Amino acid sequence: MKISPPDNRKPYICCHSCRLVCRRSQKTSGLKMRCPRCGAMLHYRRRYSVHRTWALIFAAYIFYIPANVLPITNVVSLGKKQSDTIISGVFYFLDTGMWPIALVIFVASILVPLFKLIILTGLLISVRKRSTRYLRQRTLLYRLTETVGRWSMLDIFVVTILVALVRLGTIASVEAGPAAIFFAAVVVSTMFAVSSFDPRLMWDAAERCHDGRKK
Amino acid sequence: MNSERQKPKPFLISCPECDLLHKIGFLHSGGAACCSRCGAVLHRYKKNSVARAMALAVTGVILFVVANVYPFLGFRMSGQIHHSNLVTGVLELYGQGMWMLATLVLATTILVPALQLAGMVYVLLPFFLGLKLPKRLSVYRAVIHSHPWCMTEVFFLGILVALVRLSKLATIIPGMGLYAFMALMFVLAHISAFTDPHLIWSHGEKDL
Numbered sequence: 001m002k003i004s005p006p007d008n009r010k011p012y013i014c015c016h017s018c019r020l021v022c023r024r025s026q027k028t029s030g031l032k033m034r035c036p037r038c039g040a041m042l043h044y045r046r047r048y049s050v051h052r053t054w055a056l057i058f059a060a061y062i063f064y065i066p067a068n069v070l071p072i073t074n075v076v077s078l079g080k081k082q083s084d085t086i087i088s089g090v091f092y093f094l095d096t097g098m099w100p101i102a103l104v105i106f107v108a109s110i111l112v113p114l115f116k117l118i119i120l121t122g123l124l125i126s127v128r129k130r131s132t133r134y135l136r137q138r139t140l141l142y143r144l145t146e147t148v149g150r151w152s153m154l155d156i157f158v159v160t161i162l163v164a165l166v167r168l169g170t171i172a173s174v175e176a177g178p179a180a181i182f183f184a185a186v187v188v189s190t191m192f193a194v195s196s197f198d199p200r201l202m203w204d205a206a207e208r209c210h211d212g213r214k215k
Numbered sequence: 216m217n218s219e220r221q222k223p224k225p226f227l228i229s230c231p232e233c234d235l236l237h238k239i240g241f242l243h244s245g246g247a248a249c250c251s252r253c254g255a256v257l258h259r260y261k262k263n264s265v266a267r268a269m270a271l272a273v274t275g276v277i278l279f280v281v282a283n284v285y286p287f288l289g290f291r292m293s294g295q296i297h298h299s300n301l302v303t304g305v306l307e308l309y310g311q312g313m314w315m316l317a318t319l320v321l322a323t324t325i326l327v328p329a330l331q332l333a334g335m336v337y338v339l340l341p342f343f344l345g346l347k348l349p350k351r352l353s354v355y356r357a358v359i360h361s362h363p364w365c366m367t368e369v370f371f372l373g374i375l376v377a378l379v380r381l382s383k384l385a386t387i388i389p390g391m392g393l394y395a396f397m398a399l400m401f402v403l404a405h406i407s408a409f410t411d412p413h414l415i416w417s418h419g420e421k422d423l
Contacts, residue, residue: 014229017356018416021227038352139232139253157373160320164304165290176313203233
């Protein structure tokens with residue numbers, strides 16, 4: 001299983017932090033190099049990009065199930081305890097006629113994490129197959145997951161505020177449920193997965209194909 | 216400040232998304248250089264970027280202190296009033312045994328924004344005072360890498376959703392801290408839009 005591209009194809013290497021373009025020579029290709037400007041380690045591509053992204057995505061898929069099944073809040077009011085999952089929270093807003101908020105929660109906490117996982121899985125498979133099709137569209141999808149991902153933290157923050165505000169003991173109080181931890185784990189691991197995936201791997205396949213045709 | 220007035224030298228940049236090498240020359244006001252292959256924005260012309268970013272960073276520091284010190288939200292139900300601060304939610308979560316969740320919320324709403332503001336002030340100070348500060352570019356690197364974890368705007372949307380949910384149960388009294396936090400959200404969003412990373416990296420290069 002060979003995933004990483006050949007390391008010595010291009011005569012330059014770009015710093016991942018400050019984006020300084022450095023010349024690379026055959027002599028230094030095997031050594032660890034640091035960026036002369038900002039001091040970050042220089043890598044041709046993000047290290048173990050595909051492996052790390054797969055691992056984080058699998059973890060996120062697993063966390064996604066308890067996050068949706070277990071209760072995210074436990075509301076205690078006048079001695080009665082009521083548990084809410086993410087989906088029952090959406091239905092609560094739908095029943096009370098506040099559908100815009102129901103839509104916001106549904107998109108941010110159910111659709112966005114799921115789409116992020118599906119998109120990243122698709123991108124990883126395309127890198128594995130060295131696909132050269134729809135490169136621009138795939139790059140666009142990657143950019144989309146990068147910008148939209150943080151909004152799924154919404155539900156965690158809603159729970160935090162409810163917990164902070166409603167604390168009247170037995171009259172009314174809110175506790176965070178176990179799903180909150182799993183949901184936070186989904187968001188954090190997908191965010192790390194997005195940042196460990198290297199979109200340049202997709203373009204490497206195209207360049208390899210292009211070089212092959214020239215010969 | 217001189218480096219900004221001089222005509223910028225052309226420089227090489229490799230596209231962060233598809234690794235195509237580009238040479239960036241002179242950009243007109245408001246212009247942006249995009250990758251010719253994948254369309255990613257490579258570099259943007261920003262007028263007075265250092266002065267504007269510094270002004271926003273200092274504003275942000277003041278707003279941050281106000282948002283954390285003054286009461287955030289009040290909650291009135293059956294004659295009782297409870298005031299809460301920005302950290303109250305974190306402390307309550309910690310008290311319920313959810314320390315992982317508490318750490319995550321603390322990091323994304325308080326620690327990372329604080330790092331962003333203090334870091335930007337530290338990075339931009341040498342442009343005005345002409346002094347050398349140690350580890351300046353490492354600080355800027357930390358600011359850039361922690362940026363996705365600065366979630367003030369998401370937190371604010373969370374506040375709105377929670378308030379709508381509670382509006383039938385009780386009366387909510389917005390405090391001074393909430394207004395400061397709202398302003399802080401806009402300031403933090405604009406700091407990164409106003410800074411010109413290339414200018415900071417190339418200015419820091421001279422210190423080395």
